[in-house]
Amino acid sequence: MYNFTFHRPTTVRQAAGLLARNPDGKLLAGGHSLLPVMKQRLAQPSALVDLSLVEGMTGVELKGRSVVIGAMTRHADVANSQVLKDAMPGLAAVPGSIGDPQVRNRGTIGGSIANNDPNADYPAACLGLGATIITNKRRIAADDFFTGMFSTALEDGEIITKISFPIAKKCAYEKFKHPASGFALVGVFVSKRGPDIRVAVTGAGSNGVFRVKSFEEALKKRFAAKSIEGMTIPANGMNSDIHASPEYRAHLVAVLARRALAKANA
């Protein structure tokens, strides 16, 4: 790890100011993606702006027809939130599938979304529910937020403060774990909220999380596994590595979508 200066602001405003003064600085949320690459000397931020003391950035709240989660809420706290388990158990299951207890007790929802790892779980939930990402500057629809592998619509100095998830009557996440890392080799989040039907896929696409419009179309008739029986998506554009071929990933998208639908309807 290279040397860096360490800041611990207590307000979002202070944090934004520190970022502005440290162009090579990085926000530190849970640190579970950032710190390992820093330890390996693959990242060299001049400053870390630690958000852990910033007030008002944690917690899971019911607000109207949405669940609003503070960006610094740990995965374990989201997974164990009774409010969320009652309102939308399909979303509560997502952080419960992340990493191991150590990761879940440090990692945060905001950190995960801002990092937009192409194999991360939360991006699928955000896109699969049509969440709104709330920053210190604006509100961004999930459909506009995830712009590619490790890339988002966030601008310099922009800090995610909350994520608002509209409550879907039916939703579920199905994940096929990467055998080594425990990330999603493929993960599929499905939801139905009135006429809004979403199928979002993480892990598979070479450009990060994406929606499967053909499945969504087919599910408009009936939100059930049977509606997409026999449907496939092209292997073109899928990731390829030693763990899974593009064909296998494409195949898993369909399998997991069907399983997620069965779970959502259970």
Add this chain to the structure above:
Amino acid sequence: MTATTSATGIGAPVRRKEDFRFITGQGQYTDDVTRPGETKAVFVRSPHAHANIKSIDVSAARKMPGVVDVLTGAQLATDKIGNLICGWMIHSKDGSPMKMSAHPALASTKVNCVGDAVAVVIAETIAQGKDAAEKVVVDYEVLTAVVDPAKAQAKGAPQIHPDIVNNTIYQWHLGEKKDVDAAFAAAKHVTKLDIVNNRLVPNAMEPRAALADYDVGTENLTLWNTSQNPHVARLVISAFIGMAPEHKLRVIAPDVGGGFGSKIFIYPEEVVCLWASRKVKRPVKWTSDRSEAFLTDAHGRDHVTHAELALDANGKILALRAKTIANLGAYMSTFSSSVPTYLYATLLSGQYNIPSIYCEVDAVYTNTAPVDAYRGAGRPEATFVVERLVEVAARQMAIDPADLRRRNFITAFPHQTPVIMAYDAGDYNASLKKAMDLADVKGFAKRKREAARHGKLRGLGYSTYIEACGIAPSQAVGSLGAGVGLWESAEVRVNPTGSVEVLTGSHAHGQGHETTFAQLVSERLGIPFENVSIVHGDTDKVQFGMGTYGSRSGAVGMSAIVKALDKIEIKAKKVAAFMLEAAEGDIEFKDGKFTVAGTDKSAGFGDVALNAYIAHKFTGAELEPGLKETSFYDPTNFTFPAGCHICELDVDIETGKVDIVNWTAVDDFGTIINPMIVEGQVHGGIAQGVGQALMEGAYYDAAGQLVTGSMMDYTMPRAHDLPSFHVGLTMTKSPSNPLGMKGCGEAGAIAAPAAVINAITDAIGTENIAMPATANAVWAALQKSQAPKAA
């Protein structure tokens, strides 16, 4: 047995003495040892798999804060530090000796794998060392790399070492080709298989480490090192590398957190730390990080094999032949040459009566990390070849796989195989039968139907394995090319108060010797288990010993203790005779008590020990004072643990994911000292074997970069990947050592891969599938096997 020892003697499931300190963080590992004035070594490693070094400029690095020195291979050569060596000579079939390349501890003209060290920074802190290491400028001329053993010998393949053509180390063979070819020509049925035994990264929990301390006053060098065999390390570092005379070099292997073979070997890093400590006149410590471990620990396996089995119409095996290319990596590691030869081809008879066997092995260099012994070392590769061939042959001939095995089992002992080994004892039918009962093979068809209703393909696979352990009779291994003898030593020191220290040449790095060895002493001397200490791992304390690998600590290491205890008993009886004023021949020793036969006159073990040291009852002319005996035990044969593992698993038809639902292991390890520790060894071995079969695989890309360089890409088995194991035992005692022990440390890793692959292929109806059988690979195989049905 007395009341004091029954709960702690041979056969008792005594809790491990050493675990309290391990699980409470009180262990003393090499990195826990600190010396005043200690510096840290940070290695500058090649990012290229194959490159000429045009120049190395350390001037900027030297000026960095906290830097004590920056050393390179050129200085190593100037100081006449010798190359690392491989200590087992293999001759090719044409009689020529194996071609061992130079292996300097720091490369100075050419690098041959990613991670090859080219310089070392000695700094006050690791961070300063890393900063300075980045300032070392190495000008590389990058060369084409070869990583695939099957391509290393091809015309036009890059030549890795200047004087070694076709990258071929040796072309060895074993057996009578003529007989085998004749048997194949006459065979009713021939089964052929192409097998890749995947490369594995050992991943011991404690990474390798070395701390070297040069004492300017005495010119003594001390090395704390993660070693499975500190005396062998001292011998090699002294005699071959020329670091210091043997008596001026002390090697201490304190608590060591797992080895699996990877800590047998002498590595560049400890050599460099010793040399650097002498140069900078301060202690020098290096502790591998996990990334370095992936790149530089000796890997395991990596065989490419074509194998064939000839059978008659009744499924009787007539002959076996195999051609293997073994990847030894960029350099020959310490015992690398023996693994794909005498530890592999000699086990190709399995548990079967096979009249003739012929095996050819080409060992090759590639631009990858060196490959050497890893849990099982050659025997897992052999078992995989034999057990896959037998299973496939049975299916092809429509014979029940268990039945085909039974038809070919060796049932009379001793049995001389056509590949050197003489099996001394075993009952293969007994372990097969017991395993089939425990696994409820009879109920399998019903379970398979039930699984099918849930979208699962259920499969069952056998592995009736054998291994050669208790390595090994010195004369025998000497005749096969070993540079050392493979006996073991023990010294039993009885203190005046009757407590005992055992100094053993064996080394524990997870095996629980402090417990099992104490159980033996407790039972033999009739003294409390708590009164026995086991001392190991320090060349200044312990007499020369050969260390721990090849499941040898019980069969060989404990046999040495038995011999020393025999001598203790003889001497103690002499002392007791003087004390009890009786003839030596009338003294009986039982349950910790010396008794004059036919009388009630007796003396306790502690009294005798005290009298041996106060020496009031005898003169020096009659008897030497003291009670301390040493022995060196050389085994008369290998031991042959064997057994039957049965794997039952489900394949998810939609995803190809494999779930092991039932695992049965019935092993014959001969006499067992501590069944709990043995069961733990079996569990760990199976986990590693399942890891190889389903998850683990070290992959290099075409440029020689290690793609699986971290836990994020290299899949280690986890607890949730495994079921609860059904473990059973059968027993035939080994006639080759006094306790009848055989060894248990490697069995699981040897047996498991074939059981898993036999079960998967049974489930999905294919002949073969490569390891690791990942979900993707199984799914792809399913697409092929089910394609005609789908169409």
